[in-house]
Amino acid sequence: MTPGDASRLDVSAPIFAALGDATRLKLVARLGRGGPQSITRLTRGTPLTRQAITKHLRVLADAGLVRGVRRGRESRWELEPEQFAVAHRYLDLVSKRWDTALSRLKKHVEE
Amino acid sequence: MTPGDASRLDVSAPIFAALGDATRLKLVARLGRGGPQSITRLTRGTPLTRQAITKHLRVLADAGLVRGVRRGRESRWELEPEQFAVAHRYLDLVSKRWDTALSRLKKHVEE
DNA sequence: CTAATATGCAACCAATGGGTTGCGCATTGG
DNA sequence: CCAATGCGCAACCCATTGGTTGCATATTAG
Numbered sequence: 055m056t057p058g059d060a061s062r063l064d065v066s067a068p069i070f071a072a073l074g075d076a077t078r079l080k081l082v083a084r085l086g087r088g089g090p091q092s093i094t095r096l097t098r099g100t101p102l103t104r105q106a107i108t109k110h111l112r113v114l115a116d117a118g119l120v121r122g123v124r125r126g127r128e129s130r131w132e133l134e135p136e137q138f139a140v141a142h143r144y145l146d147l148v149s150k151r152w153d154t155a156l157s158r159l160k161k162h163v164e165e
Numbered sequence: 166m167t168p169g170d171a172s173r174l175d176v177s178a179p180i181f182a183a184l185g186d187a188t189r190l191k192l193v194a195r196l197g198r199g200g201p202q203s204i205t206r207l208t209r210g211t212p213l214t215r216q217a218i219t220k221h222l223r224v225l226a227d228a229g230l231v232r233g234v235r236r237g238r239e240s241r242w243e244l245e246p247e248q249f250a251v252a253h254r255y256l257d258l259v260s261k262r263w264d265t266a267l268s269r270l271k272k273h274v275e276e
Numbered sequence: 277c278t279a280a281t282a283t284g285c286a287a288c289c290a291a292t293g294g295g296t297t298g299c300g301c302a303t304t305g306g
Numbered sequence: 307c308c309a310a311t312g313c314g315c316a317a318c319c320c321a322t323t324g325g326t327t328g329c330a331t332a333t334t335a336g
Contacts, residue, residue, distance in 0.1 A: 066184075066190060067184075067185060067186060068185070070181045070185040070190070071182070071185025071186065073177075073178075073181035074178060074181035074183070074184070074185040075182065076175065076178045083259060086259040087262050089266040090270075094313090102295075103297085104313080105297085105313095106295055108313080109293090113293095126303060127302065127311065127313075128312055128313080129312085135260050138256050141256055142257070145249050147197075148244070149197075149253075151194075152196070152197045153246075155199065156200065158200070186324085203283095213326095214325070214326065215282085215283080216284090216285095216326075217324070219283080220323090220325080221324085224323095235283090237282090237333060237334075238283070238333040239281085239282055239333090
Protein backbone atom coordinates (compact mmCIF):
# COMPACT_ATOMS: atom_id res chain seq x y z
CA MET A 55 0.00 0.00 0.00
CA THR A 56 1.52 3.27 -1.11
CA PRO A 57 1.30 6.57 0.79
CA GLY A 58 -0.70 7.86 -2.16
CA ASP A 59 -3.52 5.55 -1.24
CA ALA A 60 -4.31 7.35 1.97
CA SER A 61 -4.66 10.69 0.26
CA ARG A 62 -6.80 9.09 -2.39
CA LEU A 63 -9.35 8.21 0.26
CA ASP A 64 -9.77 11.86 1.13
CA VAL A 65 -10.13 12.73 -2.53
CA SER A 66 -12.90 10.20 -2.91
CA ALA A 67 -15.39 11.78 -0.51
CA PRO A 68 -16.49 14.61 -2.84
CA ILE A 69 -16.92 12.11 -5.65
CA PHE A 70 -19.26 9.94 -3.64
CA ALA A 71 -21.06 12.99 -2.31
CA ALA A 72 -21.69 14.17 -5.84
CA LEU A 73 -23.15 10.77 -6.73
CA GLY A 74 -25.23 10.69 -3.58
CA ASP A 75 -28.26 12.43 -5.00
CA ALA A 76 -31.03 10.85 -7.05
CA THR A 77 -31.27 13.74 -9.50
CA ARG A 78 -27.54 13.74 -10.14
CA LEU A 79 -27.50 9.98 -10.58
CA LYS A 80 -30.21 10.38 -13.19
CA LEU A 81 -28.13 13.01 -14.95
CA VAL A 82 -25.15 10.73 -14.96
CA ALA A 83 -27.26 7.85 -16.24
CA ARG A 84 -28.71 10.08 -18.92
CA LEU A 85 -25.32 11.26 -20.07
CA GLY A 86 -24.08 7.70 -20.06
CA ARG A 87 -26.94 6.50 -22.19
CA GLY A 88 -27.36 9.44 -24.55
CA GLY A 89 -23.87 10.85 -24.87
CA PRO A 90 -22.95 14.56 -24.60
CA GLN A 91 -25.94 16.86 -24.18
CA SER A 92 -26.87 20.46 -23.52
CA ILE A 93 -28.41 21.74 -20.30
CA THR A 94 -31.85 22.39 -21.72
CA ARG A 95 -31.94 18.94 -23.21
CA LEU A 96 -30.95 17.44 -19.89
CA THR A 97 -33.68 19.47 -18.23
CA ARG A 98 -36.34 18.14 -20.61
CA GLY A 99 -38.40 15.44 -18.98
CA THR A 100 -37.53 16.40 -15.41
CA PRO A 101 -39.86 18.27 -13.06
CA LEU A 102 -37.01 20.63 -12.22
CA THR A 103 -35.87 24.04 -13.40
CA ARG A 104 -32.97 24.56 -15.74
CA GLN A 105 -31.19 26.33 -12.87
CA ALA A 106 -31.55 23.29 -10.66
CA ILE A 107 -30.01 21.11 -13.35
CA THR A 108 -27.25 23.66 -13.82
CA LYS A 109 -26.44 23.52 -10.12
CA HIS A 110 -26.34 19.75 -10.14
CA LEU A 111 -24.04 19.73 -13.14
CA ARG A 112 -21.82 22.16 -11.31
CA VAL A 113 -21.58 19.81 -8.35
CA LEU A 114 -20.74 16.90 -10.62
CA ALA A 115 -18.15 19.03 -12.39
CA ASP A 116 -16.51 20.09 -9.13
CA ALA A 117 -16.14 16.43 -8.32
CA GLY A 118 -14.55 15.89 -11.72
CA LEU A 119 -17.24 13.49 -12.84
CA VAL A 120 -18.45 15.66 -15.66
CA ARG A 121 -17.16 18.37 -17.94
CA GLY A 122 -18.98 21.14 -19.76
CA VAL A 123 -17.79 22.76 -22.96
CA ARG A 124 -19.41 25.92 -24.22
CA ARG A 125 -20.18 25.72 -27.90
CA GLY A 126 -21.94 28.69 -29.37
CA ARG A 127 -24.87 29.56 -27.22
CA GLU A 128 -25.17 26.14 -25.66
CA SER A 129 -22.83 24.14 -23.46
CA ARG A 130 -22.42 20.44 -24.01
CA TRP A 131 -21.80 18.24 -21.00
CA GLU A 132 -20.08 14.91 -20.99
CA LEU A 133 -18.90 12.29 -18.54
CA GLU A 134 -15.33 12.11 -17.27
CA PRO A 135 -14.82 8.35 -16.99
CA GLU A 136 -11.48 8.53 -15.19
CA GLN A 137 -13.09 9.97 -12.07
CA PHE A 138 -15.56 7.11 -11.97
CA ALA A 139 -12.57 4.81 -12.02
CA VAL A 140 -11.22 6.54 -8.91
CA ALA A 141 -14.39 5.76 -6.97
CA HIS A 142 -14.28 2.30 -8.44
CA ARG A 143 -10.79 1.67 -7.14
CA TYR A 144 -11.68 3.01 -3.71
CA LEU A 145 -14.49 0.51 -3.32
CA ASP A 146 -12.16 -2.25 -4.40
CA LEU A 147 -9.55 -1.21 -1.89
CA VAL A 148 -11.92 -1.20 1.08
CA SER A 149 -13.41 -4.55 0.14
CA LYS A 150 -10.03 -6.18 -0.17
CA ARG A 151 -8.81 -4.81 3.14
CA TRP A 152 -11.94 -6.07 4.78
CA ASP A 153 -11.39 -9.54 3.40
CA THR A 154 -7.87 -9.74 4.72
CA ALA A 155 -8.96 -8.30 8.07
CA LEU A 156 -11.60 -11.00 8.37
CA SER A 157 -9.31 -13.84 7.40
CA ARG A 158 -6.71 -12.56 9.83
CA LEU A 159 -9.38 -12.49 12.52
CA LYS A 160 -10.61 -15.94 11.67
CA LYS A 161 -7.12 -17.38 11.77
CA HIS A 162 -6.51 -15.77 15.14
CA VAL A 163 -9.67 -17.32 16.56
CA GLU A 164 -8.83 -20.76 15.27
CA GLU A 165 -5.35 -20.81 16.75
CA MET B 166 -28.24 -9.88 -8.88
CA THR B 167 -28.81 -8.57 -12.38
CA PRO B 168 -27.31 -5.36 -13.78
CA GLY B 169 -30.81 -3.97 -13.67
CA ASP B 170 -30.70 -3.97 -9.91
CA ALA B 171 -27.58 -1.90 -9.85
CA SER B 172 -29.08 0.61 -12.22
CA ARG B 173 -31.93 1.37 -9.82
CA LEU B 174 -31.13 4.85 -8.67
CA ASP B 175 -33.27 4.80 -5.57
CA VAL B 176 -31.08 1.99 -4.31
CA SER B 177 -27.70 3.39 -5.28
CA ALA B 178 -28.15 7.03 -4.33
CA PRO B 179 -28.32 6.47 -0.54
CA ILE B 180 -25.23 4.29 -0.74
CA PHE B 181 -23.19 6.98 -2.45
CA ALA B 182 -24.62 9.62 -0.16
CA ALA B 183 -23.52 7.63 2.86
CA LEU B 184 -20.00 7.39 1.43
CA GLY B 185 -19.97 11.07 0.56
CA ASP B 186 -18.62 12.29 3.87
CA ALA B 187 -14.98 12.36 4.91
CA THR B 188 -15.68 11.19 8.45
CA ARG B 189 -17.73 8.26 7.26
CA LEU B 190 -15.13 7.32 4.67
CA LYS B 191 -12.58 7.25 7.45
CA LEU B 192 -14.84 5.02 9.49
CA VAL B 193 -15.22 2.67 6.57
CA ALA B 194 -11.49 2.68 5.96
CA ARG B 195 -10.88 2.02 9.64
CA LEU B 196 -13.29 -0.88 9.73
CA GLY B 197 -11.77 -2.26 6.57
CA ARG B 198 -8.29 -2.13 8.00
CA GLY B 199 -8.94 -3.12 11.58
CA GLY B 200 -11.92 -5.43 11.33
CA PRO B 201 -15.01 -5.26 13.57
CA GLN B 202 -14.78 -2.62 16.29
CA SER B 203 -16.81 -0.96 19.02
CA ILE B 204 -18.02 2.62 18.92
CA THR B 205 -15.67 3.96 21.57
CA ARG B 206 -12.75 2.37 19.81
CA LEU B 207 -13.83 3.94 16.53
CA THR B 208 -14.14 7.27 18.29
CA ARG B 209 -10.59 7.08 19.63
CA GLY B 210 -8.23 9.23 17.62
CA THR B 211 -10.94 11.42 16.11
CA PRO B 212 -11.70 15.00 17.22
CA LEU B 213 -15.39 14.09 17.39
CA THR B 214 -17.80 13.02 20.06
CA ARG B 215 -18.92 9.45 20.50
CA GLN B 216 -22.43 10.59 19.58
CA ALA B 217 -21.22 12.01 16.31
CA ILE B 218 -19.60 8.69 15.45
CA THR B 219 -22.78 6.89 16.46
CA LYS B 220 -24.80 9.04 14.09
CA HIS B 221 -22.41 8.41 11.24
CA LEU B 222 -22.55 4.68 11.85
CA ARG B 223 -26.31 4.95 11.77
CA VAL B 224 -26.19 6.60 8.37
CA LEU B 225 -23.87 3.92 7.05
CA ALA B 226 -26.14 1.25 8.50
CA ASP B 227 -29.24 2.74 6.87
CA ALA B 228 -27.43 2.52 3.56
CA GLY B 229 -26.64 -1.12 4.32
CA LEU B 230 -22.91 -0.54 4.23
CA VAL B 231 -22.36 -1.48 7.83
CA ARG B 232 -23.98 -3.57 10.52
CA GLY B 233 -23.82 -3.29 14.29
CA VAL B 234 -24.26 -6.18 16.70
CA ARG B 235 -24.73 -5.56 20.38
CA ARG B 236 -22.54 -7.79 22.44
CA GLY B 237 -22.71 -7.27 26.16
CA ARG B 238 -22.32 -3.61 26.93
CA GLU B 239 -20.63 -2.80 23.67
CA SER B 240 -21.76 -3.02 20.08
CA ARG B 241 -19.41 -4.27 17.43
CA TRP B 242 -19.67 -2.79 13.95
CA GLU B 243 -18.59 -4.45 10.77
CA LEU B 244 -18.67 -3.85 7.03
CA GLU B 245 -21.33 -5.29 4.75
CA PRO B 246 -19.30 -6.00 1.60
CA GLU B 247 -22.28 -6.85 -0.61
CA GLN B 248 -23.54 -3.28 -0.52
CA PHE B 249 -20.17 -2.03 -1.67
CA ALA B 250 -20.50 -4.38 -4.59
CA VAL B 251 -23.79 -2.74 -5.53
CA ALA B 252 -22.14 0.67 -5.84
CA HIS B 253 -19.29 -1.01 -7.66
CA ARG B 254 -21.60 -2.46 -10.28
CA TYR B 255 -23.41 0.81 -10.74
CA LEU B 256 -20.19 2.60 -11.63
CA ASP B 257 -19.33 -0.16 -14.07
CA LEU B 258 -22.69 0.13 -15.74
CA VAL B 259 -22.46 3.88 -16.31
CA SER B 260 -18.92 3.65 -17.65
CA LYS B 261 -19.83 0.94 -20.12
CA ARG B 262 -22.85 2.80 -21.39
CA TRP B 263 -20.73 5.87 -21.86
CA ASP B 264 -18.22 3.94 -23.91
CA THR B 265 -20.84 2.59 -26.25
CA ALA B 266 -22.49 6.02 -26.51
CA LEU B 267 -19.19 7.53 -27.54
CA SER B 268 -18.33 4.88 -30.09
CA ARG B 269 -21.82 5.20 -31.54
CA LEU B 270 -21.31 8.94 -31.77
CA LYS B 271 -17.90 8.60 -33.36
CA LYS B 272 -19.17 6.17 -35.94
CA HIS B 273 -22.02 8.50 -36.78
CA VAL B 274 -19.65 11.39 -37.34
CA GLU B 275 -17.34 9.38 -39.54
CA GLU B 276 -20.10 8.20 -41.84
C1' DC C 277 -22.47 -4.27 45.72
C1' DT C 278 -20.75 -0.29 43.49
C1' DA C 279 -18.14 2.30 40.50
C1' DA C 280 -16.61 2.55 36.01
C1' DT C 281 -17.58 1.56 31.21
C1' DA C 282 -20.37 1.59 26.85
C1' DT C 283 -24.21 2.95 24.86
C1' DG C 284 -28.84 5.14 23.78
C1' DC C 285 -32.10 9.05 23.45
C1' DA C 286 -33.61 13.84 22.96
C1' DA C 287 -33.18 18.64 22.38
C1' DC C 288 -30.91 22.05 20.37
C1' DC C 289 -27.86 24.84 16.94
C1' DA C 290 -25.31 26.56 12.89
C1' DA C 291 -24.26 25.42 8.32
C1' DT C 292 -25.07 23.25 4.03
C1' DG C 293 -28.00 21.84 0.22
C1' DG C 294 -31.68 21.49 -3.12
C1' DG C 295 -34.77 24.32 -5.18
C1' DT C 296 -37.07 28.58 -6.92
C1' DT C 297 -37.68 33.26 -9.08
C1' DG C 298 -36.06 37.27 -11.49
C1' DC C 299 -32.97 39.47 -14.33
C1' DG C 300 -29.38 40.36 -17.79
C1' DC C 301 -26.37 38.88 -21.62
C1' DA C 302 -24.66 36.37 -25.72
C1' DT C 303 -25.80 33.72 -29.83
C1' DT C 304 -28.41 32.37 -33.78
C1' DG C 305 -32.38 31.45 -37.06
C1' DG C 306 -35.29 33.55 -40.47
C1' DC D 307 -31.96 43.07 -37.92
C1' DC D 308 -34.54 41.28 -34.10
C1' DA D 309 -36.91 37.90 -31.74
C1' DA D 310 -36.25 33.61 -29.78
C1' DT D 311 -33.08 30.49 -27.63
C1' DG D 312 -29.63 29.01 -24.18
C1' DC D 313 -27.08 30.38 -20.26
C1' DG D 314 -25.16 32.64 -16.10
C1' DC D 315 -25.63 35.19 -11.73
C1' DA D 316 -27.72 36.52 -7.37
C1' DA D 317 -30.96 36.53 -3.78
C1' DC D 318 -33.92 34.11 -1.20
C1' DC D 319 -36.33 29.92 1.27
C1' DC D 320 -37.03 25.77 3.78
C1' DA D 321 -35.40 21.11 4.99
C1' DT D 322 -31.61 18.32 6.02
C1' DT D 323 -27.32 17.41 8.21
C1' DG D 324 -23.22 17.33 11.11
C1' DG D 325 -22.28 18.32 15.54
C1' DT D 326 -22.88 19.29 20.49
C1' DT D 327 -24.54 18.79 25.46
C1' DG D 328 -27.11 16.55 29.04
C1' DC D 329 -29.16 12.78 31.05
C1' DA D 330 -30.72 7.90 31.58
C1' DT D 331 -29.77 2.95 31.24
C1' DA D 332 -27.41 -1.51 30.98
C1' DT D 333 -23.28 -4.26 31.71
C1' DT D 334 -19.11 -5.62 33.88
C1' DA D 335 -14.82 -5.38 36.84
C1' DG D 336 -13.03 -5.73 41.44
